[in-house]
Amino acid sequence: MRSLVLALLAWVVAAPSAAGVVFNAEEKRAILAHGPWPAPWRPDASNRASGTAEGIDYGRRLFFDPRLSASGKLACASCHVPALGWSDRQRVGVGKVPLDRNTPSVLNVRHERWLGRDGASDSLWSHALKPLTDEREMGSSVDELAAFLRSDADLRCRHVRAFGALPADNLLLAVEIAKALAAFQESLITPRTAFDRFRDALARGDGAGMARYPEPAKRGLRIFVGRGNCAVCHFGPTFSNGEFADIGVPFFLAPGQVDSGRHGGIASVQKDRFNRMGPFSDARDPADAVAIRHLVQEHRHWGEFKVPGLREASRTGPYMHAGSHATLLDVVRHYSELDVERLHADGERILRPLFLSPRASLDLVAFLETLSAPQPLHPVKPRPGACS
Amino acid sequence: MSRQALSALLLCAYLPAPAALACTARIEGGQRIESTHYELAYRTHPAPVVVGQHFALDVIVCARAPHDRVTELRVDARMPEHRHGMNYRPSVTDRGGGVYRVEGLMFHMPGRWQYVFEVRDARGTERLTQDHWQR
Numbered sequence: 156m157r158s159l160v161l162a163l164l165a166w167v168v169a170a171p172s173a174a175g176v177v178f179n180a181e182e183k184r185a186i187l188a189h190g191p192w193p194a195p196w197r198p199d200a201s202n203r204a205s206g207t208a209e210g211i212d213y214g215r216r217l218f219f220d221p222r223l224s225a226s227g228k229l230a231c232a233s234c235h236v237p238a239l240g241w242s243d244r245q246r247v248g249v250g251k252v253p254l255d256r257n258t259p260s261v262l263n264v265r266h267e268r269w270l271g272r273d274g275a276s277d278s279l280w281s282h283a284l285k286p287l288t289d290e291r292e293m294g295s296s297v298d299e300l301a302a303f304l305r306s307d308a309d310l311r312c313r314h315v316r317a318f319g320a321l322p323a324d325n326l327l328l329a330v331e332i333a334k335a336l337a338a339f340q341e342s343l344i345t346p347r348t349a350f351d352r353f354r355d356a357l358a359r360g361d362g363a364g365m366a367r368y369p370e371p372a373k374r375g376l377r378i379f380v381g382r383g384n385c386a387v388c389h390f391g392p393t394f395s396n397g398e399f400a401d402i403g404v405p406f407f408l409a410p411g412q413v414d415s416g417r418h419g420g421i422a423s424v425q426k427d428r429f430n431r432m433g434p435f436s437d438a439r440d441p442a443d444a445v446a447i448r449h450l451v452q453e454h455r456h457w458g459e460f461k462v463p464g465l466r467e468a469s470r471t472g473p474y475m476h477a478g479s480h481a482t483l484l485d486v487v488r489h490y491s492e493l494d495v496e497r498l499h500a501d502g503e504r505i506l507r508p509l510f511l512s513p514r515a516s517l518d519l520v521a522f523l524e525t526l527s528a529p530q531p532l533h534p535v536k537p538r539p540g541a542c543s
Numbered sequence: 544m545s546r547q548a549l550s551a552l553l554l555c556a557y558l559p560a561p562a563a564l565a566c567t568a569r570i571e572g573g574q575r576i577e578s579t580h581y582e583l584a585y586r587t588h589p590a591p592v593v594v595g596q597h598f599a600l601d602v603i604v605c606a607r608a609p610h611d612r613v614t615e616l617r618v619d620a621r622m623p624e625h626r627h628g629m630n631y632r633p634s635v636t637d638r639g640g641g642v643y644r645v646e647g648l649m650f651h652m653p654g655r656w657q658y659v660f661e662v663r664d665a666r667g668t669e670r671l672t673q674d675h676w677q678r
Contacts, residue, residue: 185677387652397594398630398651445597449631449647456630505625506651 172436176373183357185380190354190465193344196265200279200438201431204317204331204338213313214339215537217332218254222303224295225294226251231286231336235261237533240470241343246478250292255408257478260471262532263464265341266444268397272460272476273420276448278436281429284329300332301325308344312542330435342535345466346528350376353525368525375522378515384491387505394465394526399456402506403497404475404489406458416476417459421452483523487516550648568603574600576671579612581662585645592678594653597631600645604662617661618645620675622654643648650677 176188194533197206197327204210213260217223221230233243241260243249248258256272260487264279275526276282285290286302295303304310305321305328306524314328317335321329335536347369379385395476399417406414429435431444438444460476474480498506511519560622565657567575567584575584585602592598604613609669616635636644637664 214613387654390594390653396651445647446631449597449634451630451632455627 157182175375177361178357178373178377178509180428182377182380182381183385186354186376187358188296188386189203189394190239190351190358192347192351192354192392194266196341197335199265199278199280199341199479200443201217201278201436202334202337204257204334206259206508207317209313209337210335210338213310213317214335215462215534216310216313217336218339219534221288222297223300223332225295225299231283231295234258234286238531240467240531242465242471244472246473247542248283248292250289251294254291255414256476257473259463260347260467261340262343262467262471263393264343266393266397266464267395267461269399269420269461271420272424273414273416274399274461275423275427276427277424277430277444279326279340280330281427281435283333283340284429284532285335287333293327297326297329301328304328304332309542310365316542318379327435330429345532347529348466348528349525371518371521372525374515375518375520378519379511379522383509383519384505385490388462389465393482395462398462399410400458400462401455401459401498402489403494404460404477404479405497406460406476408477413467414455414476415467417456417461418452418454419449424453425450435513465523465526467527467532469524483520484516487511487519487523491516544649567603570601570603570641573603574673574675576660578662578669578671579607580607580664580666580669581605581613582607582673583660583662585658592650592675592677595649595651597647597649599605600633600643600648601659602635602645604641605634611664613641613662613664615661615663617645617663618620619647619659619661620648620650620656620670621659622652623657624655650675653677 182289199205204214218231221228221233221273223230229250234243234250235258241262242260242383245254245258248254254448259272267279268277270276270279270282276285286410288297304314311321314331314335317338318331322331349372353365353368356368379443388396388398406416407413424430427433430447431438432447436443471481472482474483474486480486490506491509493508495504495507498504550587566571567582570584570586573584575582582605583602585600588599588601600618602616602618606613606615616637618633618635619628628649630643631647633645633647636646638644654677656675657675658673658675662669662671
């Protein structure tokens with residue numbers, strides 16, 4: 156009798172109902188951890204323009220201005236294209252020359268602790284300086300950026316509004332330009348999605364709300380939080396734990412050349428004079444630099460790359476650090492047919508080949524697609540009129 | 544000595560001294576671990592710990608015998624099954640009186656983590672561990 160009751164209980168808890176997939180308590184807990192959305196956020200203490208209307212408006216103008224590049228033809232928005240998920244749909248980015256890595260979207264970037272595929276920056280503003288002055292990307296220099304800004308009366312005025320003064324020092328001025336760019340990018344938050352509506356309906360026990368979420372997406376979600384182990388790294392409201400992982404994607408650039416990923420990223424950020432421990436940070440509390448102060452480089456970081464957030468993922472392909480996977484289905488196949496020999500794990504493997512059926516693969520893609528809003532996020536137009 | 548008397552003596556030796564218990568009680572609502580010569584209590588900030596977010600520990604280390612002196616405390620955490628630790632090396636600040644502040648910890652994935660406390664004294668190092676299931 157006892158086993159009959161247990162069997163019945165198990166059926167009630169886990170079996171699909173007439174309405175389809177019903178999640179058990181453990182699955183529910185895992186799903187609820189992916190919200191609510193938008194997630195809470197505090198302005199970046201290392202950037203005094205962060206979260207200010209003046210900083211965001213000024214940064215928006217700079218983001219779309221090609222005069223920031225040496226050629227006068229390349230704006231930040233040339234690679235972070237709003238209509239393309241604020242990325243570029245290229246396998247690897249193309250600045251003045253083709254680059255080594257895929258261009259990451261800047262959507263939801265305000266939630267990231269480390270910037271860049273290798274996390275070589277610990278703030279959005281210090282990261283924004285890099286493409287501006289990298290010879291292979293926008294190719295400008297600190298002095299050229301400062302000269303451009305000083306020559307434009309409207310931008311000068313907006314700079315003073317955002318930062319209180321126009322610094323005489325060119326390097327400080329360039330850093331503040333990057334801080335304005337960061338303030339704007341922090342405002343790029345993806346809209347709520349079909350997943351968010353389902354997640355919130357689940358939280359309040361709203362059966363009708365839950366029923367509106369497509370069954371294939373529910374089946375894919377079950378794989379995501381269950382046997383797929385995806386949520387181990389793609390955790391929380393952004394679907395990323397903000398750290399780095401080796402998922403068996405080759406990191407060879409060319410014969411004899413490798414992309415060391417996080418291993419090199421740690422070395423870079425630790426010696427970066429623009430990191431949060433340096434003199435360019437506006438933060439006064441040492442707690443603001445807790446991540447960089449305690450960062451440690453180990454051999455296992457070799458070939459690790461940042462775990463990307465998955466919101467708007469259907470618009471931000473190709474995928475992986477070097478754009479090696481063209482579609483979300485390709486990504487799912489990667490995990491389904493994972494080559495464990497490429498992984499560096501010493502102990503129990505978190506990643507194993509999932510051996511998904513064609514239908515299960517499509518279900519996982521169906522779920523991932525519900526993390527995108529029906530329409531892409533377009534920038535708010537700058538306030539009209541000149542600054543005076 | 545009878546077997547019962549020996550058992551009673553061993554039990555007494557294993558149980559924490561009342562002074563050590565009173566000592567670790569200074570951290571309210573914390574977790575407690577015992578070893579041969581020490582009892583340790585700790586509490587996380589924030590509580591509960593969130594995956595992918597840094598947290599700190601308040602730790603108190605109490606000697607069972609009055610003559611034992613801690614010379615250093617080291618703190619780490621590992622995922623035993625996966626054989627990896629954290630991506631960060633925690634810093635320990637000695638605040639005196641057996642009280643320590645540990646900063647820079649982060650559990651970057653859910654699963655079974657294990658806190659590792661190394662208490663150093665004139666004898667050597669005593670290791671105290673405790674499992675934590677991170678959700």
